[in-house]
Amino acid sequence: MPDALLPGSTIGIMGGGQLGRMLALAASQLGLKAHIYADDANAPAFDVAAVRTLGDYGDLAAVEAFAASVDVVTCEFENVAAGALEAASRAAPVYPPPLAFAIAQDRLTEKTFLSELGIRVAPFAAVSDAGNLKDALDQVKLPALLKTRRFGYDGKGQALVKTEAEASKALAELQGTPALIEGLIAFSRELSVLVVRGQGGSTQFYDTVENVHQNGILAASRVPARISASVAFEARTIAGQVADALHHVGVLAVEMFHREGAEPSLLVNEIAPRVHNSGHWTLDACLISQFENHVRAIAGWPLGETSRHSDALMTNLIGAEMERWRALAGEEGTALHLYGKAEARPGRKMGHVTRLYPKS
Amino acid sequence: MPDALLPGSTIGIMGGGQLGRMLALAASQLGLKAHIYADDANAPAFDVAAVRTLGDYGDLAAVEAFAASVDVVTCEFENVAAGALEAASRAAPVYPPPLAFAIAQDRLTEKTFLSELGIRVAPFAAVSDAGNLKDALDQVKLPALLKTRRFGYDGKGQALVKTEAEASKALAELQGTPALIEGLIAFSRELSVLVVRGQGGSTQFYDTVENVHQNGILAASRVPARISASVAFEARTIAGQVADALHHVGVLAVEMFHREGAEPSLLVNEIAPRVHNSGHWTLDACLISQFENHVRAIAGWPLGETSRHSDALMTNLIGAEMERWRALAGEEGTALHLYGKAEARPGRKMGHVTRLYPKS
Numbered sequence: 001m002p003d004a005l006l007p008g009s010t011i012g013i014m015g016g017g018q019l020g021r022m023l024a025l026a027a028s029q030l031g032l033k034a035h036i037y038a039d040d041a042n043a044p045a046f047d048v049a050a051v052r053t054l055g056d057y058g059d060l061a062a063v064e065a066f067a068a069s070v071d072v073v074t075c076e077f078e079n080v081a082a083g084a085l086e087a088a089s090r091a092a093p094v095y096p097p098p099l100a101f102a103i104a105q106d107r108l109t110e111k112t113f114l115s116e117l118g119i120r121v122a123p124f125a126a127v128s129d130a131g132n133l134k135d136a137l138d139q140v141k142l143p144a145l146l147k148t149r150r151f152g153y154d155g156k157g158q159a160l161v162k163t164e165a166e167a168s169k170a171l172a173e174l175q176g177t178p179a180l181i182e183g184l185i186a187f188s189r190e191l192s193v194l195v196v197r198g199q200g201g202s203t204q205f206y207d208t209v210e211n212v213h214q215n216g217i218l219a220a221s222r223v224p225a226r227i228s229a230s231v232a233f234e235a236r237t238i239a240g241q242v243a244d245a246l247h248h249v250g251v252l253a254v255e256m257f258h259r260e261g262a263e264p265s266l267l268v269n270e271i272a273p274r275v276h277n278s279g280h281w282t283l284d285a286c287l288i289s290q291f292e293n294h295v296r297a298i299a300g301w302p303l304g305e306t307s308r309h310s311d312a313l314m315t316n317l318i319g320a321e322m323e324r325w326r327a328l329a330g331e332e333g334t335a336l337h338l339y340g341k342a343e344a345r346p347g348r349k350m351g352h353v354t355r356l357y358p359k360s
Numbered sequence: 361m362p363d364a365l366l367p368g369s370t371i372g373i374m375g376g377g378q379l380g381r382m383l384a385l386a387a388s389q390l391g392l393k394a395h396i397y398a399d400d401a402n403a404p405a406f407d408v409a410a411v412r413t414l415g416d417y418g419d420l421a422a423v424e425a426f427a428a429s430v431d432v433v434t435c436e437f438e439n440v441a442a443g444a445l446e447a448a449s450r451a452a453p454v455y456p457p458p459l460a461f462a463i464a465q466d467r468l469t470e471k472t473f474l475s476e477l478g479i480r481v482a483p484f485a486a487v488s489d490a491g492n493l494k495d496a497l498d499q500v501k502l503p504a505l506l507k508t509r510r511f512g513y514d515g516k517g518q519a520l521v522k523t524e525a526e527a528s529k530a531l532a533e534l535q536g537t538p539a540l541i542e543g544l545i546a547f548s549r550e551l552s553v554l555v556v557r558g559q560g561g562s563t564q565f566y567d568t569v570e571n572v573h574q575n576g577i578l579a580a581s582r583v584p585a586r587i588s589a590s591v592a593f594e595a596r597t598i599a600g601q602v603a604d605a606l607h608h609v610g611v612l613a614v615e616m617f618h619r620e621g622a623e624p625s626l627l628v629n630e631i632a633p634r635v636h637n638s639g640h641w642t643l644d645a646c647l648i649s650q651f652e653n654h655v656r657a658i659a660g661w662p663l664g665e666t667s668r669h670s671d672a673l674m675t676n677l678i679g680a681e682m683e684r685w686r687a688l689a690g691e692e693g694t695a696l697h698l699y700g701k702a703e704a705r706p707g708r709k710m711g712h713v714t715r716l717y718p719k720s
Contacts, residue, residue: 007685007698025385028408031685031698031711048388050407287644287695287716302690309669309716325367325391330662335647338367338391351391356647356669 004300005071007031010050011295012070012092014057014084016043018339018349019076019275022283024048026291032299037066044340045076060087067091074250074298078104078273079151095199095249095298100273103246108149108180110271117245119238120264122257123183133171133181137164140183146170149178158216160184185267187257191225192278193239196293196303197248204306206290208235209278211255217347221278221314223285224360227258234266242271251275251294277349281312284335284354310356322350333357364660365431367391370410371655372430372452374417374444376403378699378709379436379635382643384408386651392659397426404700405436420447427451434610434658438464438633439511455559455609455658460633463606468509468540470631477605479598480624482617483543493531493541497524500543506530509538518576520544545627547617551585552638553599556653556663557608563600564666566650568592569638571615577707581638581674583645584720587618594626602631611635611654637709641672644695644714671717682710693717 005011011027013020016038024034024045033050036043039057046052051069055062063084067073068091075085078101085098103113111124125136127146137144146167148157161167161181171179190213194206210225211218225232239254246252253276255269279290288296288304296303317324322344329336331353338351365371371387373380376398384394384405395411396403406412411429415422423444427433428451435445438461445458463473471484485496487506497504506527508517521527521541531539550573554566570585571578585592599614606612613636615629639650648656648664656663677684682704688696691713698711 004686007682008700008702021388025388025408028381028385028700029697030689031700033407033700047393047410048385048408284647287693296689302686304689304695305692322367326364326662329390329656329664332665333647335664337389340368340388340391340393342368 005032008033009071009299010035010069011299012037012066012073012088013045013076014038014063014073014080014088015076016040016045017076018044018341020045021048021339022291023074023076023275023294026289027295029292030295030299030301032295035066035070037063042342047340057081057084060084063087064091067094072298074294075101076274096252096273097247097249100246100248100252104271104273106149107147107270108178111180111182113245114242114268114271117241119241120267122185122267122269124180127171127179127181129176130168130171133167134164136181137167140181142167143184145182145184146174147180147182148174149180185257186259187267188260189226189258190269191227191235191256191258191266192221192276193235193254193256194251194276194279194282194290195236195239195243195254196251196290196297196306197243198297198303199249199300201244202303203240203243204293204303205236205239206279206282206286206306207308208232209281211278215347217316217318217349218277219316219318221281223281223308223312231258231265238266238268242268246273248273250297251279251290253278277316278314280337280352281314281354282306282308283337285310285312285356309359311358311360313355313357315353315355316349317351317353319344319346319348319350325351328353331355365392368393369431369659370395370429371659372397372426372433372448373405373436374398374423374433374440374448375436376400376405377436378404378701380405381408381699382651383434383436383635383654386649387655389652390655390659390661392655395426395430397423402702407700417441417444420444423447424451427454432658434654435461436634456612456633457607457609460606460608460612464631464633466509467507467630468538471540471542473605474602474628474631477601479601480627482545482627482629484540486538486540487531488538489536490528490531493527494524496541497527500541502527503544505542505544506534507540507542508534509540545617546619547627548620549586549618550629551587551595551616551618551626552581552636553595553614553616554611554636554639554642554650555596555599555603555608555614556611556650556657556666557603558657558663559609559660561604562663563603564653564663565596565599566639566642566646566666567668568595569641571638575707577676577678577709578637579676579678581641583641583668583672591618591625598626598628602628606633608633610657611639611650613638637676637712638674640697640712641674641714642666642668643697645670645672645716669719671720673715673717675713675715676709677711677713679704679706679708679710685711688713691715
């Protein structure tokens with residue numbers, strides 16, 4: 001076991017959104033201080049941070065100075081530039097490891113990495129221009145999804161294409177942005193596994209989650225997922241394999257498609273080297289949440305248990321849905337979480353609710 | 361129902377200790393900001409506050425300016441001077457109401473208030489000087505506790521006296537500080553009831569807690585208390601009666617002695633118009649903690665439910681006990697809470713652990 005950070009140490013968090021906010025709250029519960037580095041003066045995480053730095057992620061001197069002022073650095077989002085991680089690494093340990101970010105940031109690298117581990121993914125092929133589109137479509141078959149390699153989340157940076165003409169048009173619109181094309185998977189349900197891996201390599205798993213997306217954004221997560229014990233075991237095995245291969249430290253989310261009756265029944269869709277929206281239910285249904293376990297892992301503390309005392313349904317409050325806060329606050333068996341964001345723009349995650357049910 | 365504060369509003373908290381810290385964390389979860397007013401630059405609550413004011417509680421202009429900058433004011437400790445509450449009231453609503461503080465601050469006023477409600481307390485009598493000590497002892501009987509009327513907590517400001525000579529000596533040592541003498545109660549166990557009362561007068565109760573004190577400081581709380589349903593009902597009824605009589609808003613803790621087989625079996629020992637150490641288990645064993653319910657009440661939000669999903673044993677980490685943090689962090693079924701205090705002085709509450717058990 002590595003040396004654990006002592007209580008009173010400071011966790012540096014790059015990113016000031018709701019994930020950074022909930023990480024800061026979890027750190028506080030353990031007697032740790034949170035230092036938030038964010039590029040938005042209204043970052044919700046600033047409101048709960050012991051120390052705040054407003055800076056650009058591309059300002060490498062500022063990032064390094066931030067890292068020098070804390071005991072460990074982590075990130076709440078995966079699209080942090082490699083240069084920023086490198087700058088931070090010069091001054092403090094960075095967890096999860098930069099490798100996990102490098103792989104999760106690029107859909108082509110990610111799928112290649114997974115395939116090389118023997119993990120099944122949707123058929124995919126790189127496309128760079130009209131010249132190799134036909135070859136790619138031969139490998140992948142239509143209908144398919146044309147996706148940018150980088151900066152995709154919440155359904156951004158992807159288009160459904162049903163014909164070769166649609167594919168050509170969508171590719172042209174990318175104006176040379178590196179892309180890949182992926183076969184569209186017919187699935188029974190979407191799952192995610194949240195695994196936390198400690199600095200010594202031990203892993204703990206939360207129960208597999210079943211997710212519902214709307215317009216490319218997570219709408220709801222339920223646990224337990226409606227899957228058999230053998231599928232749950234397989235899902236967990238895959239997530240553990242990915243975490244080990246990345247030498248991950250912290251929480252890792254592995255999203256999968258479950259195809260009931262097909263072989264293989266699980267295909268990995270994507271990974272996120274961080275706490276994840278599909279793990280928000282752990283705040284209310286588990287003694288130790290994903291946020292606390294991420295903090296424990298990066299601080300070198302013993303991991304906390306991941307068992308749940310209740311079944312749970314987590315629903316995001318997106319944009320104007322947050323206006324229902326008062327009714328939701330009064331609803332029995334329901335925990336309301338609001339992120340302190342001033343402006344409820346369409347598509348913006350403003351909060352979530354978790355409804356608990358007796359454990360099935 | 362009063363108008364509820366909107367998400368994004370600011371809760372002003374006087375006091376920067378662990379109770380203020382945990383109130384601030386609860387406010388954050390609801391999308392509210394916390395502004396902490398404290399007189400110690402190292403106040404643990406400052407680390408999780410959106411806004412911080414370092415000031416003396418006796419600086420009434422500063423207190424009023426603080427109140428003017430927030431949407432509601434509350435206190436994490438009961439010994440706040442009436443003048444400070446009055447100054448705050450000029451600029452913002454103050455909850456709990458100043459009446460609750462006035463009564464809880466003075467042991468003689470408190471016992472008189474309870475008696476006038478028909479609630480049973482230990483025999484008590486005011487003592488001011490040697491002249492009326494004999495009369496007081498005639499009413500109260502020895503052995504007894506000589507207590508200062510004000511500024512008592514964690515066993516401070518009280519002395520056990522077994523003889524008239526000891527009583528005279530202890531009284532002389534008080535050098536004229538207003539005091540009272542209380543009959544020593546032989547009890548089976550100590551209980552506390554945490555009640556939360558909303559602005560509209562509705563109340564919710566957490567399950568009655570059984571407490572163990574050591575050296576006058578709370579050592580451990582367990583829930584459920586080992587009492588019959590009828591005693592639990594009586595305890596709850598008393599707490600509700602006190603909360604209503606105070607027109608309380610927020611959490612109120614009512615501490616009682618339970619004398620098994622005696623009549624009356626419950627005597628109220630003291631009340632605290634705030635979140636209370638004996639309610640810390642609610643963070644882990646309930647969906648909505650005492651801290652969140654206090655915030656909901658003072659913000660005019662619907663109260664959250666108070667049911668528990670687990671049995672719980674909460675143990676304080678006092679002074680050097682905090683050194684066991686690493687072993688405790690790795691203990692199964694245990695949630696560790698550290699308060700971010702730099703110095704582990706003897707008698708200082710540094711954190712607590714809650715162990716959960718299946719609900720009995």
